[in-house]
Amino acid sequence: MVFVLDRHKKPLMPCSPKRARLLLARGRAVVHRVKPFVIRLRDRRAQESVLQESALKIDPGSRTSGMTLVWGEATPQGEVHHALFLSEVQHRGEAVHRSKLTQRHARRRRRSANLRHRAPRFANRATPKGWLPPSLRSRLGNILAWTSRYGRWAPISRIEVEHVRFDTQLLEHPEISGVEYQYGELAGWEMRAYLLLKYAYRCAYCGKTDVPFEIDHIHPRSRGGSHRLSNLALACHGCNAAKGNQTAREFGHPEVQDSARRPLRDAAAVNATRLALVEALRRFGLPVGTWTGGRTRWNRARLGIEKTHTNDALCVGVMAGVRPGKLKTLRIKATGRGEHCRTNWTAAGFPRGYRMRWKQVRGFKTGDLVVAVVPAPLKTAGIQRGRVAVRASGSFRVGNVDGINARYCLLVQRADGYEYAWA
Numbered sequence: 001m002v003f004v005l006d007r008h009k010k011p012l013m014p015c016s017p018k019r020a021r022l023l024l025a026r027g028r029a030v031v032h033r034v035k036p037f038v039i040r041l042r043d044r045r046a047q048e049s050v051l052q053e054s055a056l057k058i059d060p061g062s063r064t065s066g067m068t069l070v071w072g073e074a075t076p077q078g079e080v081h082h083a084l085f086l087s088e089v090q091h092r093g094e095a096v097h098r099s100k101l102t103q104r105h106a107r108r109r110r111r112s113a114n115l116r117h118r119a120p121r122f123a124n125r126a127t128p129k130g131w132l133p134p135s136l137r138s139r140l141g142n143i144l145a146w147t148s149r150y151g152r153w154a155p156i157s158r159i160e161v162e163h164v165r166f167d168t169q170l171l172e173h174p175e176i177s178g179v180e181y182q183y184g185e186l187a188g189w190e191m192r193a194y195l196l197l198k199y200a201y202r203c204a205y206c207g208k209t210d211v212p213f214e215i216d217h218i219h220p221r222s223r224g225g226s227h228r229l230s231n232l233a234l235a236c237h238g239c240n241a242a243k244g245n246q247t248a249r250e251f252g253h254p255e256v257q258d259s260a261r262r263p264l265r266d267a268a269a270v271n272a273t274r275l276a277l278v279e280a281l282r283r284f285g286l287p288v289g290t291w292t293g294g295r296t297r298w299n300r301a302r303l304g305i306e307k308t309h310t311n312d313a314l315c316v317g318v319m320a321g322v323r324p325g326k327l328k329t330l331r332i333k334a335t336g337r338g339e340h341c342r343t344n345w346t347a348a349g350f351p352r353g354y355r356m357r358w359k360q361v362r363g364f365k366t367g368d369l370v371v372a373v374v375p376a377p378l379k380t381a382g383i384q385r386g387r388v389a390v391r392a393s394g395s396f397r398v399g400n401v402d403g404i405n406a407r408y409c410l411l412v413q414r415a416d417g418y419e420y421a422w423a
């Protein structure tokens with residue numbers, strides 16, 4: 001789908017690429033942005049248009065977060081969500097960590113080499129409350145940046161976000177952890193999410209991964225063991241069958257028996273970034289719905305939808321059905337905006353070579369999206385599109401082709417810290 005703005009840059013409902021082409025061809029619209037594609041109508045105002053109830057749904061992941069736009073259709077069964085735009089944001093995570101390490105090494109070398117007279121300053125810093133490491137903050141920043149962008153391009157009326165993997169409230173509720181606990185269908189999924197995390201996606205007995213897991217009663221059901229959460233473990237089919245009606249201790253695994261009583265302590269830490277995200281999303285001033293991962297997985301299984309980042313985002317929240325349509329997914333990869341530091345370092349923090357003092361060469365910066373039209377007699381003749389890598393000499397690399405002169409390049413879009421691809 002193509003994002004549409006009115007003449008005052010207020011968002012309207014997205015339209016199909018075909019309709020966008022027609023609008024552009026008839027001169028009713030102009031191109032506002034290339035990636036993702038946004039057009040602006042010249043003759044329409046938002047107050048003259050009908051806007052549907054639409055929501056931004058977010059599934060925050062450690063490496064990749066799903067972000068989808070949907071509009072809700074009210075049906076007798078409940079709301080059916082139709083996809084308007086599918087995207088996934090790949091975070092920098094590890095790259096941020098690595099560059100921070102380089103920074104630290106350079107600083108340590110600098111301090112110890114030239115500034116021995118300076119009093120040591122390393123133990124006088126306090127981390128403020130709610131501090132997150134830079135790699136996690138970058139993840140948060142990516143999601144917030146794209147929430148704000150989608151807010152500019154589409155008429156979002158609410159945000160739905162998965163804020164915890166499982167609902168600790170639901171699990172600690174006496175009705176649920178008690179012996180007389182009635183299995184609610186959703187509660188089973190919350191419990192499964194909890195157990196998967198507690199046993200780190202491994203069979204508690206043989207340590208097997210990547211197999212379908214069963215829920216094992218540590219003190220067997222047949223001998224009066226309860227459905228209480230502390231009596232449950234994750235087991236592969238083989239171990240569960242072999243254990244039969246023995247306790248975990250009799251089966252030769254006293255450590256599992258002991259682990260049973262220990263609750264998952266770091267549940268709060270697991271959810272720390274996500275809670276910070278919800279807090280930041282609230283500042284957009286839209287209603288924020290918060291849901292659990294257990295519910296997402298339950299929705300996905302119930303509606304028979306395969307697991308991808310965007311589908312996970314589609315299944316966040318309460319709905320009667322999901323219509324993903326035939327939309328492609330926009331893969332948004334966070335690349336950063338280059339480095340401020342103009343020195344190349346060895347791994348040990350010694351300076352080794354210096355870069356250009358400025359980033360811009362003949363109006364281009366590395367990462368800008370360009371189209372290069374090179375005339376025939378030259379070796380690089382043809383049309384090249386892609387990201388440019390600049391050199392002081394004016395001989396650039398565009399996409400995979402090196403040695404293109406700056407004079408043949410035309411700017412399409414400035415680098416904005418992200419790379420785009422359709423999947």
Ligand SMILES: [Zn+2]
Nearest residue numbers: 203206236239
């Ligand atoms: Zn096993």
